[in-house]
Amino acid sequence: MNTPRIEVGSPDAFWWRAGALLEQLVLLRPLPARNEYFAYGVAIAYIRASGDTVDSSYEPWRDLITDIRALRLTVLDVADRLRSMRPAWVSSRRLLVDAARCPYPSGRRQARSLSVPGP
Incomplete structure (x- = not known):
C-alpha cells in the first residue's frame, strides 16, 4: 500500500491527514x-483551514466517530468517509478549478467553457 507522506500535497494526502488526526483524537x-x-x-477546523469544507451536521459525524471507536475503520476508510461528506457544490467547483490548472489544452478549453463569469 502506498500511503501518503506528510510532504505530499495531493488531495488524497490532505484527506488522509485529516482522517489520521480525527482517528487519533478519538482513540487516544x-x-x-x-x-x-x-x-x-478540531477535524472541521483543520479541513476548513486547509481550504475545503465538509458537512458539519451531527448524524454523519456521530456515525463516523462511533465506527472509529469500535475500530471498524482504518485511516484510509476514515479519509474516504470525510471526503464523502463534502457538499456537492464544493466537488463541482473543485472540478472546475482542477480543469483550469490542467496542463493539457483540452482541459483548459473545457475549463473555459464550463467556467461561470464572476459578479
Missing part, C-alpha cells in the same frame, strides 16, 4: 471528557 482521548466533541471540532 487527550482530554478527561468529551473527546469526541473535541475531535469533531
Whole structure:
C-alpha cells in the first residue's frame, strides 16, 4: 500500500491527514471528557483551514466517530468517509478549478467553457 507522506500535497494526502488526526483524537482521548466533541471540532477546523469544507451536521459525524471507536475503520476508510461528506457544490467547483490548472489544452478549453463569469 502506498500511503501518503506528510510532504505530499495531493488531495488524497490532505484527506488522509485529516482522517489520521480525527482517528487519533478519538482513540487516544487527550482530554478527561468529551473527546469526541473535541475531535469533531478540531477535524472541521483543520479541513476548513486547509481550504475545503465538509458537512458539519451531527448524524454523519456521530456515525463516523462511533465506527472509529469500535475500530471498524482504518485511516484510509476514515479519509474516504470525510471526503464523502463534502457538499456537492464544493466537488463541482473543485472540478472546475482542477480543469483550469490542467496542463493539457483540452482541459483548459473545457475549463473555459464550463467556467461561470464572476459578479
